């Protein structure tokens with residue numbers, strides 16, 4: 001296989017200019033489909049780089065917040081048009097950096113364009129309420145003000161959509177931004193910065209510093225010049241960010257893991273349920289916080305569902321996401337690959353029965369990449385590790401339920417509460433699920449993954465800090481309410 005390596009070095013974007021890190025160190029961004037392919041080099045930054053970015057963002061804030069919302073919106077519309085024009089280039093960088101297939105990466109980049117346009121429009125929408133005062137001669141109303149400098153810490157699994165669904169609302173409501181993307185996807189983030197630069201955003205309004213999470217990510221959480229932090233990633237890191245922010249009185253928002261169930265009732269459309277389980281559980285190699293992980297099937301349809309599921313999984317083509325007809329790419333990095341294989345081993349050790357997959361696929365096309373076969377276990381019991389912990393890989397755990405009550409109890413038996421699906425044609429079962437399921441997203445006859453940008457997104461229990469992102473819900477995090485009382 002020919003390897004298309006590039007040696008372009010991407011700099012930090014600070015105060016409207018591209019600058020190298022004070023450390024002079026760079027880090028290679030590797031293609032997980034072929035570890036010999038270097039996508040580019042990013043800066044391995046240190047705290048003085050972050051300080052520079054925070055200073056630039058603080059200096060830009062006063063003028064940015066004073067612009068009319070519609071003017072800030074115009075910048076976002078321009079950035080959207082530029083991203084749309086560069087869609088193929090950005091999607092290709094994404095596939096090469098973290099492995100999702102090119103059609104998925106193109107879909108995500110198009111979603112990024114739509115996110116920018118949605119929030120551009122927010123600049124023209126109302127922001128407050130008029131509240132009747134007990135004083136008949138007074139006018140009382142609420143308005144909203146930006147928070148200041150927002151720190152954005154993002155993961156590698158949605159390298160365009162997640163940065164944009166955090167940055168676009170932060171910007172439209174008048175904040176300035178310092179982003180630290182996941183190290184695996186620093187090149188894709190640098191391309192997003194180029195779009196903002198080309199759109200002419202004033203210097204310092206958006207800034208990017210790449211580098212180790214434990215240095216730059218932690219630095220953002222602890223920085224006194226950053227008024228709010230929005231994070232998506234693991235629970236372990238999210239909790240430390242929340243604690244650091246709380247300790248210094250900064251606002252924070254954490255979107256973390258999931259252990260999302262799909263319930264298949266006896267009256268379900270089985271082929272629909274199978275397709276949604278495969279799409280929700282295995283697309284993006286299972287690396288979505290909304291991915292289906294536990295599949296709870298009513299005993300009356302368990303065998304036909306299982307047969308159909310295995311038959312369809314057997315047809316999926318695994319490989320380099322840049323190749324046509326490949327349905328599932330590799331895990332995003334070496335650590336993730338090791339983690340997923342370790343969970344599969346644990347599943348076997350704890351007594352779950354392996355129905356398919358479980359290994360790194362064999363053959364020359366797979367030797368240099370972080371591939372794992374789509375894997376299905378059955379006889380999974382609620383106390384097993386693979387039923388409890390987020391795997392973030394192409395692994396499905398089948399569980400048999402004797403009744404819908406038991407299915408619902410199993411679905412709710414998790415520390416997480418992000419997304420949950422049910423497949424049924426019974427309206428009572430649908431309503432019961434909507435009512436009783438402890439999840440921030442409840443989906444009926446639809447896969448657990450897949451978030452619409454105009455609707456609130458976030459989880460219950462350990463999945464989030466109980467805030468919501470996206471849609472109009474974003475205004476709650478990125479602004480503070482001011483109550484105004486006016487008397488002549």
Ligand SMILES: NC(=O)C1=CN([C@@H]2O[C@H](COP(=O)(O)OP(=O)(O)OC[C@H]3O[C@@H](n4cnc5c(N)ncnc54)[C@H](OP(=O)(O)O)[C@@H]3O)[C@@H](O)[C@H]2O)C=CC1
Pocket residue numbers: 153154155156157180181182183184211212213214215216217218219221232233234235237238240241255256257258288289336339390391392
């Ligand atoms: N909810 C979701 O969408 C996601 C969940 N996960 C879960 O997390 C697991 C591990 O993935 P991983 O990439 O390691 O996730 P992390 O939580 O470690 O990474 C997410 C982001 O946080 C940064 N970060 C890392 N350490 C710190 C720190 N101490 N303080 C502040 N920021 C930090 C990372 O930077 P850097 O890249 O430089 O380390 C990255 O930008 C996955 O297996 C999955 O279970 C992962 C990604 C997304």
Ligand SMILES: O=C(O)CCC(=O)C(=O)O
Pocket residue numbers: 157158162232287288289290448449450451
């Ligand atoms: O399901 C989606 O499209 C979004 C999932 C997500 O936000 C995540 O995995 O972090």
